[in-house]
Amino acid sequence: MSTSVRRTLVLAATAPIAGTILAGPSAFAADKAVSKSTAVELDPAEQKIADDLNTRIQDPRLGSDLSGVVLDAKSEKAIWGHDATTALMPASNTKLATATAALTVLGPDHRFTTKVVYGDGTLTLVGGGDRTLTTDDLDALAETAVAGLKNAGLTSVKVRVDDSLFPEPALATGWNTGYYPDSVAPVRPLVVDGHAVTDTSLDAGQVFAGLLANRGVTVTGDVIRGVAGAGDVPVAEHRSEKLSAIVKHMLKVSDNNIAETLLRMTALGADRAATFEDGTAVVRDVLSRTYGVSLDNFQMDDGSGLSRSTRIPAQTLAEILDLTTDPRYGQTLKYIADGLPVAGEVGSTLGPEWGRFDTPDSQCAVGKVKAKTGTLTGAIALSGLTRAQDGRWKVFSFIENGSTANPNDIKDALDGLAATVNGCWS
Structure with a gap:
């Protein structure tokens, strides 16, 4: 049979x-x-x-x-x-x-991509649905981005996060209020180290901004949410492990x-x-x-x-x-x-x-x-x-x-x- x-x-x-x-x-x-x-x-x-x-x-x-x-x-x-x-x-x-x-x-071989793009004095960290992204991964993105900025003679930059890949709502039907952010965080396509916070996107952007600062780049203003511009230039990207893993x-x-x-x-x-x-x-x-x-x-x-x-x-x-x-x-x-x-x-x-x-x-x-x-x-x-x-x-x-x-x-x-x-x- x-x-x-x-x-x-x-x-x-x-x-x-x-x-x-x-x-x-x-x-x-x-x-x-x-x-x-x-x-x-x-x-x-x-x-x-x-x-x-x-x-x-x-x-x-x-x-x-x-x-x-x-x-x-x-x-x-x-x-x-x-x-x-x-x-x-x-x-x-x-x-x-x-x-x-x-x-x-x-x-099984699919990988999720997190990108950094640059335009109008702003580096944008673009979420790509990688829930396994780590601080080390962000640091590698920061290293590449800083090298590009220095080659262009830039020493300061604004930082924003683009998490527009996932629309609202970020919470599912049937979730008790006690479930989040500890058991599950509001669902966004950008997160670092699996942080259990309400806004994982801004949290990841703040970690990224700190890594840029550690490498000698001045980050001006607060990290904000926005959508990468159509003309923004790709600067760096990180690909996750395979989906199978x-x-x-x-x-x-x-x-x-x-x-x-x-x-x-x-x-x-x-x-x-x-x-x-x-x-x-x-x-x-x-x-x-x-x-x-x-x-x-x-x-x-x-x-x-x-x-x-x-x-x-x-x-x-x-x-x-x-x-x-x-x-x-x-x-x-x-x-x-x-x-x-x-x-x-x-x-x-x-x-x-x-x-x-x-x-x-x-x-x-x-x-x-x-x-x-x-x-x-x-x-x-x-x-x-x-x-x-x-x-x-x-x-x-x-x-x-x-x-x-x-x-x-x-x-x-x-x-x-x-x-x-x-x-x-x-």
């Missing part, structure tokens, strides 16, 4: 019955949809996973609102599901959709700001406006039209998953991750799988510093599970890949909403579900 056919199967039961699982057609990929429920036989290893999950999702730490699914990447079978098409708040699992669209539209970093540490910037740059890459609305529209288009991913009950309002109005079913997240196992898409989407945090990996969101995979039930899965985490008040998610005891890769997604248990306890319970899929906790 091809991957596209398997994606027409939407789980219609909360538990396998007599070794089978019921499935029905997806609204997407209607050309290959099955017309009636289809029984899929589970082998003993798969049935063991299903049976154990049916028992373990009764854990009171998980509450009553859980959407979950497990797919076998080789046999094309849906092994288990529980309310798999129920849309819940997925938190940072949303980044999987954002990354898929960015890599598809822009390409940026995506991997974003997923490893769950960087909200990178995700929001990528959403807008993806919109631009698709010839749309760099807004939340157009960015999420492009994501939906890529998932459904390019890859045939089911978007039933799908609502996405930002790129990071901080929006409390976003709703995505576990089925959709599993289908997105399953794309990374398809050889047809490997050259484009393999960086998502590469960027998933690994259980026990220091420096990632599944590292011991976050208390993940450190219980007697889940410790056995350290190094064996790689998954994207998601955490908001009232929402915990874990979606990823693991090579199970039968030697085949399993794709899983678990989303929990509304449990009153301690968030760390909920995460422990989800880690146990992932260990169950792996089979090391049997």
Whole structure:
């Protein structure tokens, strides 16, 4: 069975019955949809996973609102599901959709460019959507700019920033006021060192002005916002790392700001406006039209998953991750799988510093599970890949909403579900 056919199967039961699982057609990929429920036989290893999950999702730490699914990447079978098409708040699992669209539209080798141009006595720092720009990068731009100024006999200059690449609004629907600027900054195409400030553009301009001054150039007046003139002369530019590396970093540490910037740059890459609305529209288009991913009950309002109005079913997240196992898409989407945090990996969101995979039930899965985490008040998610005891890769997604248990306890319970899929906790 091809991957596209398997994606027409939407789980219609909360538990396998007599070794089978019921499935029905997806609204997407209607050309290959099955017309009636289809029984899929589970082998003993798969049935063991299903049976154990049916028992373990009764854990009171998980509450009553859980959407979950497990797919076998080789046999094309849906092994288990529980309310798999129920849309819940997925938190940072949303980044999987954002990354898929960015890599598809822009390409893994895409780089973001920050420029400096000169005109009428003013150096303009032009933002190009590089959320990884550093002070060292700005200093290199300043060095080149100062050399040009001195060659022209200039010793003073005004500085402005051009962040017109991204229009307002800079804040997404569903963001609590407490989220910014710490969890996410208002979205602008210019920032340095990931500073958590309200106006990252002016902040970057001020850092740039200070670097110019350190190199002997007098900066007159305050740093202001403006648009580079059509006749301004290019002075210097910096190109970011490849998008593939940026995506991997974003997923490893769950960087909200990178995700929001990528959403807008993806919109631009698709010839749309760099807004939340157009960015999420492009994501939906890529998932459904390019890859045939089911978007039933799908609502996405930002790129990071901080929006409390976003709703995505576990089925959709599993289908997105399953794309990374398809050889047809490997050259484009393999960086998502590469960027998933690994259980026990220091420096990632599944590292011991976050208390993940450190219980007697889940410790056995350290190094064996790689998954994207998601955490908001009232929402915990874990979606990823693991090579199970039968030697085949399993794709899983678990989303929990509304449990009153301690968030760390909920995460422990989800880690146990992932260990169950792996089979090391049997």
